[in-house]
Amino acid sequence: MFPDLNTGFTYEDCKATADWLLAQTDVRPLVGIVCGSGLGGLADMLKDQVAFNYKDIPNFPQSTVHGHAGRLVFGTLKGRDCVCMQGRFHLYEGYPIQKITLPMRIFKLLGVETVMLTNAAGGLNQDFKVGDIMIIKDHLNIPGFAGNHPLVGPNDERFGVRFPCMSDAYDRELQQLAMDVGHELGFTDFLREGVYCMLGGPSFETIAECRMLSKLGADAVGMSTAHEVVVARHCGMRVFALSLITNLAVMDYDSEEKANHEEVSGG
Numbered sequence: 001m002f003p004d005l006n007t008g009f010t011y012e013d014c015k016a017t018a019d020w021l022l023a024q025t026d027v028r029p030l031v032g033i034v035c036g037s038g039l040g041g042l043a044d045m046l047k048d049q050v051a052f053n054y055k056d057i058p059n060f061p062q063s064t065v066h067g068h069a070g071r072l073v074f075g076t077l078k079g080r081d082c083v084c085m086q087g088r089f090h091l092y093e094g095y096p097i098q099k100i101t102l103p104m105r106i107f108k109l110l111g112v113e114t115v116m117l118t119n120a121a122g123g124l125n126q127d128f129k130v131g132d133i134m135i136i137k138d139h140l141n142i143p144g145f146a147g148n149h150p151l152v153g154p155n156d157e158r159f160g161v162r163f164p165c166m167s168d169a170y171d172r173e174l175q176q177l178a179m180d181v182g183h184e185l186g187f188t189d190f191l192r193e194g195v196y197c198m199l200g201g202p203s204f205e206t207i208a209e210c211r212m213l214s215k216l217g218a219d220a221v222g223m224s225t226a227h228e229v230v231v232a233r234h235c236g237m238r239v240f241a242l243s244l245i246t247n248l249a250v251m252d253y254d255s256e257e258k259a260n261h262e263e264v265s266g267g
């Protein structure tokens, strides 16, 4: 169950990857963005792009999921230098958890101070509708509970402390700002906040599992984000995250609904 300690990357490996990237672009990002399934269009909005396919970046894993492009895009958004992952890595792709969270440490070494993550998620909260956007206020890291946690293994203090606090994982000021801006833009009807639950996947949940997660306090369920947030917070970056509710979790044995990846990824 525990990942092989030798599969993690050292500080020097991460530094080599960050330095390789910095040598090829003048963009010096303070903001790092992770695009969820079907949400990669945000990266296309960056101006003056310098983009790298994951397969060309030293030490990077490769996206194997339909709906995830597999590019790291540098550029400017509203005049600010940004870096954007167009496609992320998931546990169910078979990589060790230390490998799929490597980009967070690369972000840190590129100079990123704030990470913004998005994902597609199934709504567990009975008040949610498909198309709602949920500002994530907290998470349940279920693989982490089971010992598959990205900070397992030797701790390098240059990244962060051995036992990082997670009660402030999601930055409250950024949540409030997003809520205020959302209301100003007239998004009140579909803007929510809630707790995201990460599972390992790749199967979608059973009805009993959905009912259990709802009782545990989760508002939405997905297969990503929490592992990245833990690593981003460990190395001191601020975190803001959103779920797009792409489907409603099936909670009722009379329902004919079936979750599927096409619906989740918008194609």
Ligand SMILES: O=P(O)(O)O[C@@H]1C[C@H](O)[C@@H](CO)O1
Pocket: 035, 036, 037, 038, 088, 090, 118, 119, 120, 121, 201, 222, 223, 224, 225, 260, 261, 264, 265
């Ligand atoms: O990267 P995200 O979390 O948006 O990917 C979506 C949600 C599940 O991980 C997976 C299932 O279709 O795609």
